[in-house]
Amino acid sequence: MEDTLLVDALRRGEAPAFETLVRNHGPRLLEMTRRLLRHDDDAARAAVQDAFVLAFDAIEGFDGVELAAWLHDLARSAALLRLPRPLAEEPIDALLPAFLDDGHHVRHPHAWSAPAEAGAPVRDAVDRLPDAFRIVLLLHDGEGLGVSAVARALGLTDNLVKLRLHRARQALRGLLEAHFGREN
Amino acid sequence: MGFDVTCRDFVRFLDDYLAGALATEQVAAFNDHLAACPSCVSYMKTYRETIRLGKLALAPTSEPVPDDIPEDLVRAILQSRK
Ligand SMILES: [Zn+2]
Numbered sequence: 473m474e475d476t477l478l479v480d481a482l483r484r485g486e487a488p489a490f491e492t493l494v495r496n497h498g499p500r501l502l503e504m505t506r507r508l509l510r511h512d513d514d515a516a517r518a519a520v521q522d523a524f525v526l527a528f529d530a531i532e533g534f535d536g537v538e539l540a541a542w543l544h545d546l547a548r549s550a551a552l553l554r555l556p557r558p559l560a561e562e563p564i565d566a567l568l569p570a571f572l573d574d575g576h577h578v579r580h581p582h583a584w585s586a587p588a589e590a591g592a593p594v595r596d597a598v599d600r601l602p603d604a605f606r607i608v609l610l611l612h613d614g615e616g617l618g619v620s621a622v623a624r625a626l627g628l629t630d631n632l633v634k635l636r637l638h639r640a641r642q643a644l645r646g647l648l649e650a651h652f653g654r655e656n
Numbered sequence: 657m658g659f660d661v662t663c664r665d666f667v668r669f670l671d672d673y674l675a676g677a678l679a680t681e682q683v684a685a686f687n688d689h690l691a692a693c694p695s696c697v698s699y700m701k702t703y704r705e706t707i708r709l710g711k712l713a714l715a716p717t718s719e720p721v722p723d724d725i726p727e728d729l730v731r732a733i734l735q736s737r738k
Binding site: 487490491494495498499500502503504507517520521524525528544569571574575576577580581582583584585586590591592594595598609610613614615616634637638641642644645648649 | 662663664665667668670671694695696698699701702703705706707709710711712713714715716721722723724725726729730732733734736737
């Protein structure tokens, strides 16, 4: 069913339309909330449910532009609300590059490259980052939000988001070097 | 004559450097450092590759999504409408 027809049916309160909405959009939303909430499947499911409950209530006011994007935003916000707070911020210094007193690298960074299908190991590596860094990376580099949008979503300053993004990318680089550098 | 850029400086401002957010004279100093420092060249290459891989792996559409959603979750969602 076309999204516009579906939205019309939802506004008329037709029960089958609600089920269609959930079956069409639920799987992708669940995949996203599971990624944000990592190993907490109950929370990921609850976030999807939160999003649909909000959507059912708000469908009257929905401007009809992009149903999938609208639901995605609702589910993402719901998932962020269900993250354990404060976000875990264990030190990741061991994964960051080290420098001598004179500012030089302690050791030469190895060159490495990833195979074409590197999605799974990269996601595994991201999952190993503490939430404070992982979530910023997911929102910025995964979801494509800008620094200010990430800052608003997490209640942080732009500068702190930039700092955490930089640290997250450096830490991920360290994990990927350990993973892919060994295979070459 | 620019200021001295160390490897630590280069890495610290790498996001700004890659985003083109540094002032012209800073860029020149960073370029001078890169020209003389294979370690930072290697670091920058693998850092850029990390960002590329991260964006690919984490994009919302990067994984095929199974058509199904747990049946009890569908029921719970539709129940919560009432
Ligand atoms: Zn250097």
